[in-house]
Amino acid sequence: MSNPSVENVVIIGTGCAGLTAAIYTGRASLNPLVLEGPLPGGQLTTTSEVENFPGFPHGVDGFQLTQNMREQATRFGTRFEQVMVDKVDFTAMPRKLICGDRTILARSVIIATGASPRMTGVPGEKELYGGKGVTTCATCDGAFYRKMEVAVIGGGDSAAEEALFLTRFASKVYLVHRRDSLRASKIMADRATSHEKIQCVWDSVPVAVEGVEQNAVSGLRIKNVKTGAESVLPVKGIFVAIGHVPNTGPFAPPLEVDEGGYFKPQPGSQVQTNVPGVYVAGDCSDHVYRQAITAAGMGCAAAIEAERWLAEHHGG
Numbered sequence: 001m002s003n004p005s006v007e008n009v010v011i012i013g014t015g016c017a018g019l020t021a022a023i024y025t026g027r028a029s030l031n032p033l034v035l036e037g038p039l040p041g042g043q044l045t046t047t048s049e050v051e052n053f054p055g056f057p058h059g060v061d062g063f064q065l066t067q068n069m070r071e072q073a074t075r076f077g078t079r080f081e082q083v084m085v086d087k088v089d090f091t092a093m094p095r096k097l098i099c100g101d102r103t104i105l106a107r108s109v110i111i112a113t114g115a116s117p118r119m120t121g122v123p124g125e126k127e128l129y130g131g132k133g134v135t136t137c138a139t140c141d142g143a144f145y146r147k148m149e150v151a152v153i154g155g156g157d158s159a160a161e162e163a164l165f166l167t168r169f170a171s172k173v174y175l176v177h178r179r180d181s182l183r184a185s186k187i188m189a190d191r192a193t194s195h196e197k198i199q200c201v202w203d204s205v206p207v208a209v210e211g212v213e214q215n216a217v218s219g220l221r222i223k224n225v226k227t228g229a230e231s232v233l234p235v236k237g238i239f240v241a242i243g244h245v246p247n248t249g250p251f252a253p254p255l256e257v258d259e260g261g262y263f264k265p266q267p268g269s270q271v272q273t274n275v276p277g278v279y280v281a282g283d284c285s286d287h288v289y290r291q292a293i294t295a296a297g298m299g300c301a302a303a304i305e306a307e308r309w310l311a312e313h314h315g316g
């Protein structure tokens with residue numbers, strides 16, 4: 001590895017997956033370069049308290065958790081740069097990452113760009129997102145709504161699952177869906193619609209999140225799409241579950257994606273892509289678990305694979 005202008009490993013993304021990959025590759029003396037995008041720290045930074053990350057019996061602030069990982073990665077020689085990748089050329093070795101007028105050369109690449117929750121875009125949603133009542137993760141934030149009324153927006157498996165999970169805490173869960181039947185699988189739909197704490201609000205779309213002036217959600221204004229009638233659900237928490245958009249940006253193609261647009265690892269691997277030496281980790285390739293700890297696990301796996309690839313092909 002004599003040419004200093006060629007990076008051993010470039011990691012794209014600074015969520016749990018990217019930072020864990022940085023810790024592992026840094027500790028393996030690979031001197032990783034991490035490229036960070038518009039949301040340093042990833043989705044965890046948009047939630048307040050993380051109570052389910054192992055090792056923190058009293059919970060940990062999401063922002064603090066990623067800061068800790070960042071510090072740990074830095075300790076092992078990780079370098080960070082704020083730069084967006086516009087294009088890639090994975091046809092030749094080293095791999096090329098084109099960032100504006102600069103080209104970064106890399107022997108191996110770990111893509112951990114995450115996924116962005118799809119949002120409704122109604123007034124108040126953005127202002128009250130993250131710790132103020134609007135969230136996209138019941139597993140992360142559900143426990144903050146004990147004995148309160150909440151609303152889930154959506155009609156797919158995620159919405160049904162979120163609504164069912166929230167029944168453990170909330171006094172009542174409104175499941176607001178724009179049609180009169182759920183898209184969710186029959187078993188999930190049956191469970192949700194028959195649950196005593198869940199009230200389905202059919203044919204309804206959100207119009208506004210109320211409470212911006214108080215800086216905390218005080219209700220969800222909805223409209224019945226058949227009658228045009230508007231009403232307000234008296235909820236303190238709103239869980240938006242209308243799908244995710246994986247951030248596959250300039251990488252697909254050439255990297256393969258599945259029908260949902262998520263990176264598709266090779267059969268038998270969680271992290272290996274169709275391009276040798278290029279790996280994916282975290283929510284950009286996982287639409288099933290989407291947890292900080294599973295993203296971290298995939299980041300670890302990608303780092304170990306990259307390390308092996310470099311040892312085998314570049315004598316590292």
Ligand code: NAP
Nearest residue numbers: 120154155156157158159161178179183241242243244287
């Ligand atoms: P999804 O299946 O795409 O469902 C999105 C839901 O949101 C649909 O009901 C859709 O309504 C609604 N929606 C979309 N845009 C909307 C908007 N702008 N306003 C209001 N409603 C809107 O997404 P998902 O539920 O996140 O599931 C994604 C994938 O993961 C699916 O393949 C799912 O089966 C899978 N998944 C599986 C499990 C499980 O097996 N336990 C759990 C979670 C997710 P319409 O129905 O009218 O289109």
